[in-house]
Amino acid sequence: MGDTSVGGLKGLVAALRGQQDALTERWMKLVFGDQEVEHSDQLTYRQLADHLPSIFDEICIVLESRNLRDQEGAIERDARQHGQWRWQQGYRVDELVRELDLFRQVLLLAIGEYAGAHADFSREDEEHARLMTDEVVSFVTLASIREAIGERDRKIDEYTGMLERANYELTLRQKLISDLYETRMQITRRVAHDLRNFLNVFSTALQLATRSAAKRETALGLASRQVADMATLVDEMVEYSKVLGDDSVLIVEPFDILGLFDELMQACRVSTESKGLKLVGHLDPGLGAVTSNRLKVKQVALNLLSNAIKYTSSGEILLSIATVPGDRWKLLVADTGVGISAADQERVFEEFERAADDDIPGAGLGLAIVKELSRTLGGELRFQSSKGHGSVFEVTFPLVLEPKAAEGQ
Known part of the structure; x- marks a missing residue:
């Protein structure tokens, strides 16, 4: 890094801002070359570096102000968005952690390089910069993990809801099938019962007709009434089938x-x-x-x-x-x-x-x-x-x- 007339943490921050593109390139090479971050190969340059500028800027502000608390809200918002995007891009939690750890390494290395090139940068300032950087990246990692896990849980809840609805619909369909089966059995029992009565009456009518000529009229009347009753039953069943099948x-x-x-x-x-x-x-x-x-x-x-x-x-x-x-x-x-x-x-x-x-x-x-x-x-x-x-x-x-x-x- 080149010399700067601004000393202390302000000089470090100015140097980091000036080297943002170079530091981003260094981090991306590490991520693309790391076998533990498998899903990085599926991302474009833009997708990989999506929230890095915002997080980088928040770290610089914290180093400059020496106060994390004032920036916690902004850092958490950017970190949660980062975790949400990474989850949507297919990252596992361990890949998210590894990616941010590599970012931490790049920043700490840059701080060390700056300290080595600037004699006026005190050991105390260097340790403070390292501690603040480590604390901010840890905060970002935790917020990102929470958001990714939250996205996972929301997706699980969504799938669970879909499964519950599917199970409910399946239960309704099973009940419908059971009801249809029971209806079919009722039809079978009813028709069998009425056919048995029909045949019994006809058998009685035939017996009467064969026993004596005097009883033939009675037998024919009995048979005629039974035919009319059977016709009524069949007409009702035909009418109901037409009503149900009319679409x-x-x-x-x-x-x-x-x-x-x-x-x-x-x-x-x-x-x-x-x-x-x-x-x-x-x-x-x-x-x-x-x-x-x-x-x-x-x-x-x-x-x-x-x-x-x-x-x-x-x-x-x-x-x-x-x-x-x-x-x-x-x-x-x-x-x-x-x-x-x-x-x-x-x-x-x-x-x-x-x-x-x-x-x-x-x-x-x-x-x-x-x-x-x-x-x-x-x-x-x-x-x-x-x-x-x-x-x-x-x-x-x-x-x-x-x-x-x-x-x-």
């Missing part, structure tokens, strides 16, 4: 409620009269056209009405359509049938659940179909029931159903 865009358009009301009353009149039931209808005169999917609304109504008729042996069936506050309208079906006990009410909308004995035909899918269609139509489904006192089912729909955009749009 087409929902068609929404205005339609007249009065026309739908008349269709529903006409469709149910024969079945109610055949059971001796009274069919009562009420339509709000202030309700005109609504915007929804007419076919699916009709499916909801027919399933509720069919269910009410099926489980009612005497009394009446009520169909009511009326407006409700909040730009909505409601479809209500009430009956005086067997009702639903409190124990069965939580599972009444589940597939293959029936709140009555097996002598009533069906697969227990009617209310499951209502639930799925109501969800599709933006409806809110509620019901009230008690054992032996009938049931009231109510679905509240929006007056104008906003169609959902197709996936991918």
Whole structure:
């Protein structure tokens, strides 16, 4: 180093600042040639020397002021940024420590060279400069390590969160698979049970027909009723499969409620009269056209009405359509049938659940179909029931159903 007219630590600082580029080159050669800093080979000149100027300048200020405390905040900020960058560049903690130790060696060597070239630089100043340099580099190393470890821990927390979410999703998928399996077993058991009853009744009918000609009419009637019951079961299963498998865009358009009301009353009149039931209808005169999917609304109504008729042996069936506050309208079906006990009410909308004995035909899918269609139509489904006192089912729909955009749009 060349002579300087400024003595003591100020002269050293001036010399170090003047030799900053040369000292940086010396340090980089050591880093690139050190086998313990493996990841340095993957960095450019700029990436390797990114925070060195800032840290170098902080060391010079500390040497000049003889006070580390005043610069701790700035040094820690630069050191933490250095540790963060090195972690992002793939450095291990031991490589970070080694790199900064080589920086320490370069600075201490420069101090020694300056002391050897300047007789006026006292031994006391040299020892102080070495101690302050060592303390600052140790502080930088500690702050850098803490930041690198913090980055590692944050990344571990991120990966842990991802693993926990993946595990949660996997658990949900496993439960879904288990539920699907259980549903499949329910279908198998239900169909097997109903087919067995179907065959038993047919066997009984054949036996009656073969025993005497007088009983053939009875046998044929028995067989006909059983065919009708099986047809009902198959129709329900086919309808439910169509509802679940319908992924087409929902068609929404205005339609007249009065026309739908008349269709529903006409469709149910024969079945109610055949059971001796009274069919009562009420339509709000202030309700005109609504915007929804007419076919699916009709499916909801027919399933509720069919269910009410099926489980009612005497009394009446009520169909009511009326407006409700909040730009909505409601479809209500009430009956005086067997009702639903409190124990069965939580599972009444589940597939293959029936709140009555097996002598009533069906697969227990009617209310499951209502639930799925109501969800599709933006409806809110509620019901009230008690054992032996009938049931009231109510679905509240929006007056104008906003169609959902197709996936991918």
